[in-house]
Amino acid sequence: MIRKIIVLMFSLLLALALAGCGSSPTTSAPQEGKIQVVDDLGKTIVLQQPAKRIISLYSAHTENLFDLGLEQEIIGVSSKETYPPASVKKPAFDYNGDPEKILAQQPDLVLIRPFIQKSKPDFVKALENANINVVCLYPENFSRFDDYIRKLALLTGKETVAEEKLKQFHQQLDEIQQETANISPKKRVFFESTETEYRTITPDSIPANLLQLAGGINVAADAKAVSKESSIASYGVEKILARAAEIDVYIAQSGAMNAGGSPASIKIRPAFNEIKAVQENQIYNVDEKLVSSPTFRLALGAKQLARMLYPEAFDKFTQLPQQTTLSRQELAEMVVKYKHKEFFSPTSKHYNRTSGHLYGSFVDVALDHPAFNYIETAVQAGYLEGAGNKFEPDRAVTRDELSQVLFLLADLKDTATDVTIKDISLCEKPRIVELIVKNQVLTLDQQKQFNPSTTVSVQEALAALNRLQQL
């Protein structure tokens, strides 16, 4: 009953506010209220209290709301969610569908982005006519990211969390920037945003900023936006080929919205073999979710770009004392760096799978676990595996376990040499241990024992990886 009254009062206030803004939303004075936010369409939204029943129709909004700790308050999401894993389980709403479905949920805040306003104005109008607070946000430029997060926080009463998150976010970016600042010469990069017409990104777009942070020089910095406010820029094959000798690294965005080519398809495009990056096999895909979507995972995207550009600096495994016993989370980091494997980022297809490990489902590896991305990436690539819903990140790695991981990292072949391993019957995968020993990746002790259950040190594991690389 009370809620109903509040909703009614709210609607009344909002109606007044809207009536006020009607003709020229930017200049009119909003009604008094506890929370006032001007959205990206210039509309002033007034809330009496932080939103408690939120529907987000854009995946980046959803991801950020989750990061601000609003899992309870989110009552609906878009149909294209992929992160965090909990977002996929929320009720999904579609702006191509019936607005009544949203109205029936009585949300006190519906978050959209300009694209929705532009493509489905009637849908948005229907919500607004029912006195729903519709807030339209989207930071086209990297410099507007903080402001965007602060608006989300203001609407939901999460200002303190937001400041903390922003601080961490900028710290992570600063660390990457500091590391790349001293690298010379810098790698020159072409960033392909769409495979259609080989478009790139505008110089002030989010990916262009990350690229710069990651120490890359954008060879297409002169590119012009395809349309006003778009982060996609025209470029085309002639211009790319005109700079063929300058392109050290070719990075193509992958994803559902705007996707460039796969390394395999880029390699075989007519005349693309003139490009230095193609000749040197420096072609990569990076998930648009990590470099284009305005979320805190941009820090991960920046790190990913830095790893692609400067693997010798960013895929170095040195932070631990060499004598330390190797734990499973350290092994995960070690193998991802060894293989220069791109950080795994889930797609909607991933959540449809019926077997294998589901992203984020290890109960002992939370999303904010420091090794989360290394562990998920290593497991999704099949190099390591969990035991049921546990990964056991702190457990020490045995020689038996290490031999299996090493075997997966390389394509070892049988050799003509014969070896006798006295304790082979104690090994979980005797054939793998045999091949690892035959190829001298790990060696036996004086008594010709493999000692499968003995733990390994960081130093031993690094030495084994070195030998693997030299095979």
Place this chain on the structure above:
Amino acid sequence: MKKIALYFLVPLLVGLLLTGCGSTATNDQAKEPPASQDKKAILVVSFGTSYPDARKACIESTENKIKDTFKDYQTRRAFTSDIIIKKLADRDKLMVDDPEQALTKLQQEGYKQVVVQPLHIIPGKEFDDLKAVVDKFAADKAFDKLVLGRPLLGYQIDSNNTKDFDVAVDALKKQLPALQEKQIVVFMGHGTEHQSNTAYQMMNDTIKQANLPAIVGTVEGSPTLDEVKASLAQLQVQDVTLMPLMLVAGDHANNDMAGDEEDSWKTQLKKEGYTVTPYLHGLGENEAIQAIFVQHTQDAIDQLNK
């Protein structure tokens, strides 16, 4: 202002160009005999692929074999995958018809005899869909003669005729590496819930009779990877070469078969301790397989002329 002019000009030019193409096409047809009993076409139908190199090596190569063999026929292409057709149009500006569009064009251009030759492996759902389209054109009497050829393993499984399987296994021999003891080839087929999935078991039986060191499994049907693993354990092999039993080495071959992914066949078999070598070439690259599709086209033509 100039920009705006460009926006108008470009579509105009493209439009002109396209009409230009249109008329060349008609010119080409003008070289053909006039509409008569003699105006004949072969429509080669495959699933399609968005990998340009694989398209060239596996699909175009087979299409060209058919084209070169049946010179008095006009050879056309159709893909059955709408997603791939759309992707090629958007990305590469490469326009490919689906079977219905291709047959409609042939009808409009006055072709009288049409052979539809699929490049599919088994007569599964894709083939059923194609058959439905062909049946529709037959019912509409769109052509004087219209016939659908059979896929690679096209003989009905319930008949006693296993000739297609023998011939296919002979062709596969051409791409087997020199194998030693404890080495084997595992073919990865697509697999389906459709009843035609039994073709894969038939292949296994035929391979066994031929005494070849190979087995067949599927991604989406049976034999499953678990069944493949059980067979490998029984055969006591140590080294596996993975080959796609698919026309094209595309997504399935690159990811499901050979990818660095936890559930790829390569990873799953390596976890069991097998040394694994993936072979990333589709059946369409095998000239003996191309020859089978040529023969199936010939069989269809024979049927047409009965």
